[in-house]
Amino acid sequence: MIKTVGILGAGQLARMLAQAGKPLGLEFIFLDPAEDACAAEFGEHICAGWDDEVALRQLGQRSDVVTFDFENVPESSASLIESLCPVYPPPRALFKSQDRMREKTMMQELGIPVAPFYPVSSRPDLAAAVEKIGLPCVLKTRRFGYDGKGQAVLRFQEDMERAWQVLGDHELICEGFVSFDVECSIIAARGKDGRTVFWPLTQNLHRDGILAISMAPAFDSQLQSRAEALIQRLLDHLDYVGVMALELFLKDGELLANEFAPRVHNSGHWTIDGDGTSQFENHLRAICGLPLGDTENSSRSLMFNLLGEMPAYAKQHLADQNAIPGVHWHDYRKTARAGRKIGHVTVVAGSEAGLRARAAQLASELGVAEELNLENVMQGLSN
Ligand code: AMP
Numbered sequence: 001m002i003k004t005v006g007i008l009g010a011g012q013l014a015r016m017l018a019q020a021g022k023p024l025g026l027e028f029i030f031l032d033p034a035e036d037a038c039a040a041e042f043g044e045h046i047c048a049g050w051d052d053e054v055a056l057r058q059l060g061q062r063s064d065v066v067t068f069d070f071e072n073v074p075e076s077s078a079s080l081i082e083s084l085c086p087v088y089p090p091p092r093a094l095f096k097s098q099d100r101m102r103e104k105t106m107m108q109e110l111g112i113p114v115a116p117f118y119p120v121s122s123r124p125d126l127a128a129a130v131e132k133i134g135l136p137c138v139l140k141t142r143r144f145g146y147d148g149k150g151q152a153v154l155r156f157q158e159d160m161e162r163a164w165q166v167l168g169d170h171e172l173i174c175e176g177f178v179s180f181d182v183e184c185s186i187i188a189a190r191g192k193d194g195r196t197v198f199w200p201l202t203q204n205l206h207r208d209g210i211l212a213i214s215m216a217p218a219f220d221s222q223l224q225s226r227a228e229a230l231i232q233r234l235l236d237h238l239d240y241v242g243v244m245a246l247e248l249f250l251k252d253g254e255l256l257a258n259e260f261a262p263r264v265h266n267s268g269h270w271t272i273d274g275d276g277t278s279q280f281e282n283h284l285r286a287i288c289g290l291p292l293g294d295t296e297n298s299s300r301s302l303m304f305n306l307l308g309e310m311p312a313y314a315k316q317h318l319a320d321q322n323a324i325p326g327v328h329w330h331d332y333r334k335t336a337r338a339g340r341k342i343g344h345v346t347v348v349a350g351s352e353a354g355l356r357a358r359a360a361q362l363a364s365e366l367g368v369a370e371e372l373n374l375e376n377v378m379q380g381l382s383n
Contacts, residue, residue, distance in 0.1 A: 002026070002064040002065055002288040002289070003025075003026065003027060003064055004026070004027045004028070004029060004062060004063050004064050005017075005021060005026050005027070005028050005029075005063060005064070005065055005066075005067065005284065005287070005288070006028075006029050006030075006031070006059045006060070006062065006063030006065070006066040006067070006081075006085070007028060007029070007030050007031070007039070007066070007067055007068065007069055008031050008032075008050070008059070008066065008067070008068040008069070008070060008073045008077070008078075008081075009030070009031075009032055009039075009068055009069035009070030009073070010030035010031070010032035010034070010037035010038065010039035010040055010045055010069070011032070011034075011037065011038060011039065011069055011070065011332075012038055012039070012069075012332040012334070012341060013069035013070075013263060013264050014028075014030055014032075014037075014039035014069040015038050015039035015042060015332060016264070016269070016272065016280045016330075017039075017067075017069065017264065017280045017283060017284060018039055018042035018043060019042065019280070020272075020278055020280035020281040020283075020284060021280075021281075021284050022042070024281070024284060024285075024288075024290070026284060026288070027043060028042055028043030028044075029043050029044045029045075029046065029059060029062055029063055030043055030044070030045050030046065031045075031046045031048060031050075031055055031056070031059045032045065032046075032047065033047065033048060033049050033050065034047075035047055036334075036335060038332045038333050038334045039069075041333070046058055046059060050072075050073055050074055050077050051074055051076070051077055053080065056077050056080050056081055057080070057084065059081060060080070060081040060082075060083070060084030060085050061084055061085075063085050064085065064288075065085060065086050065087075065088060065287050065288060066081050066085055066086070066087045066088075067087070067088055067089070067242065067263075067283070067287050068094065068262075068263060069263060069264070070263075071094055071097050071098060071261065071262060071263060072098060072143075072144060073094065075091065075094075075095050075098075078091040078094060079091060086287075088241040088242050088286070088287040089238070089240055089241055089242040089244065089262045089263070089287075090238060090239060090240065090241065092238055093238045093240055093244070093262040094262050096238070096262075097259070097260055097261065097262050098143055099142050099143055100117075100140060100141075100142045100143075100145070100173045100259065101117075101119050101142050101171075101173050103259060103260065104117050104173070104175075106234075106237070107234070107257050107260075110233045110234065110237055111233070112230050112233060112234070112257045113254065113255065113256050113257065114175075114256060114257050114258075115175045115176035115177075115178050115249075115256055116132070116133050116175065116176045117133075117173055117174065117175040117176070118132060118133070118173070118174050119142070119171070119172070119173055120139065120171075120172040120173065120174050121171060121172070123164055123168065126139070126160060126163075126164055126172070126174060127160065129174035130154065130157075130160060130174065133174060133175070133176045134176075135154060135155060135156065135157070135177075136153055136154060136155045136177035137153075137154050137174055137175060137176055137177050138151055138152070138153050138154070138174070138175050138176075138177050139151065139152050139154060139163045139167055139172055139173075139174050140167075140172065140173050140174075140175065141167060141170040141171070141172060141173075142170070142171045142172060142173050143170075143171070147209050147210045147211075147339075148206070148208060148209010148210060149209065150167065150170070151167075151209070152166060152167060153177060178249045178251055178256055178258075179251065180249035180250060180251045180256075181250050181251055181252070182203055182204075182249075182250050183203070183204045183205070183206065183247065183248070183249055183250070183258075184201050184202060184203050184204060184218070184219065184227070184247075184248050184249075184250055184255075185201070185202050185204055185214075185245050185246060185247045185248060185265065185267040185268075186198060186199075186201050186202075186224075186227035186228060186230070186231045186245070186246050186248065187199045187202070187243060187244070187245045187246075187265055187267070187268040187271075187279055188228070188231050188232070188235060188243070188244055188246075189242065189243045189244075189279070189282035189283060189285070189286050189292055189295075190235045190240045190241060190242070190244070190286060191241065191285070191286045191289075191291070191292050192241050192286070192289050194236070195292060196232060196235060197277075197282065197292050197293075197294075197295045198224075198228045198231070198295060199216065199268060199271055199276075199279065199295050199297070200216045200217035200218070200219075200224065200297055201216070201217070201218065201219045201223060201224050201227045202214050202215065202216040202217075202218065202267050202268070202270070203215045203216070203218035203219070203377070204247075204267050205372065205377050207371070207372070208339075210305070210307065210339065210341075211266045211267060211305055212304070212305055212368075212372055213302065213303065213304055213305075213372060213374075213377055214266070214267040214268075214269070214270055214302070214303045215270075215300075215301065215302040215303070215377065215378070216270055216274070216297070216300070216301055217297065217300065219250075223250075223255070226255055227246070227248060227255060230246060230248070230255065230257065231244060231246040231260075234246065234260055240262075241286050241287060242262070242263070242283050242286045242287050243263065243264050243265070243268070243279050243282060243283040243286065244260055244261065244262055244263075245260065245261045245263075245264075245265030245267060245268060246259075246260045247259050247260070247261070247267075263283075264279045264280055264283050265279070266305065266341070269303050269330070269344050269346065270301035270302070270303040270346045270348075271295075271301075272328070272330070272346065273301065273328040273346040273348050274297050274299055274300075274301040274346070274348055275296070275297055275298060275299055276293070276294055276295045276296050276297045277292070277293025277294055277295055281293055282295070298350075299348050299349065299350055300348070300349050300350070300351070300352060300354075300355040301346055301347065301348045301355075302346070302347045302355055302359045302378075303344050303345070303346045303347075304344060304345050304346075304347075304362065304363070304366065304368065305341055305343075305344050306341075306342055306343040306344055306345060306366075307339055307340065307341060307342065308336060308337065308338050308339060308340060308342065309336040309342070310331065310336065310342060310343060311366055311367065313365045313366055313367075314329060314331075314343065314345065314366070317329050318331050318343075324358075324362075326347060326348045326349055326354075326358055327345060327346075327347050327348075327358065327362060328345065328346045328347075328348065329343070329345050330343050330344050330345065330346075331343045345362065345366075347359045347362055355378075356378055359374055359378070360374055360375075
């Protein structure tokens with residue numbers, strides 16, 4: 001029986017995994033180089049680098065299973081741990097996701113639609129890629145990009161040189177720019193027996209490359225089935241165990257994949273407070289070989305990320321969670337820093353009208369109503 005779960009990374013995702021795991025009787029041990037890692041209050045924290053062999057061995061020897069909340073763990077570190085105890089999701093999924101070329105090539109081979117893409121290692125490569133794809137297009141670093149970092153949109157010929165000056169030191173990928181109608185993500189959990197459960201396709205709004213809002217359910221059952229079929233191909237191909245998220249663009253009714261995350265995902269945080277089983281609990285259930293929980297969801301949820309500094313309104317309500325029914329505050333207890341994800345709040349309601357009213361009031365109290373244009377975001381809500 002699994003008792004101790006090791007986690008590579010001790011950020012907010014590890015924190016929420018540990019919170020979900022306590023009622024399952026699980027204990028946690030984290031490895032993370034950050035001294036003030038926010039999951040550390042929920043278990044032992046081995047404060048060491050991702051390539052510290054002694055620390056990796058310690059984690060592997062003391063855990064019954066190891067997972068990660070961070071996908072840039074070096075391949076050699078995951079392999080070292082795998083020689084000592086099971087690692088889920090399979091490190092192969094981690095490595096595919098670490099390099100956008102590898103990731104997109106795999107998706108293309110599996111018949112998952114993606115925007116056209118080419119590798120770029122030199123200035124002539126860039127000119128050739130732009131020639132083939134056409135403008136606008138997006139130049140991205142192949143590795144270590146997140147939350148819109150390490151990427152540039154090229155709209156005019158002269159943008160090429162500017163982008164090259166900034167990104168040219170890295171291995172790059174150039175992709176077609178998708179003028180999407182909306183962004184969405186499908187999140188699934190696959191158990192060791194291959195059984196897979198899905199959460200409702202979630203609509204996402206990004207600001208400056210960072211997720212601002214997620215809302216679910218937001219699409220009809222036909223689109224849901226199509227998204228499920230796409231992620232299922234990845235899950236089966238990788239013989240995956242755990243939670244995976246697939247980020248998608250919706251354009252003229254067609255789904256195009258952007259990237260997958262081999263872990264719990266920010267756009268699934270609403271699953272903690274919407275009914276059914278959360279992505280965090282099901283991730284743990286999957287990697288521990290426990291039966292997966294139900295993801296049936298009859299309520300409607302909208303999540304706002306809280307970035308930078310905790311707003312005064314949030315601080316007031318964090319102390320009294322019950323003050324507004326259907327509004328759930330989460331503080332990751334991280335030090336405030338511009339643009340940093342420091343918490344989230346989820347609004348849950350039984351009806352679309354109820355969700356609209358509660359979300360509009362909350363957006364206005366948080367001072368983000370104008371910037372996020374909630375009415376526009378909610379236009380796509382299905383019944
Ligand atoms: P990524 O780091 O690939 O997840 O990109 C962050 C955000 O940038 C996405 O959520 C989109 O809003 C935007 N983006 C990324 N790639 C493209 C693309 N090919 N076309 C249009 N927007 C994109």
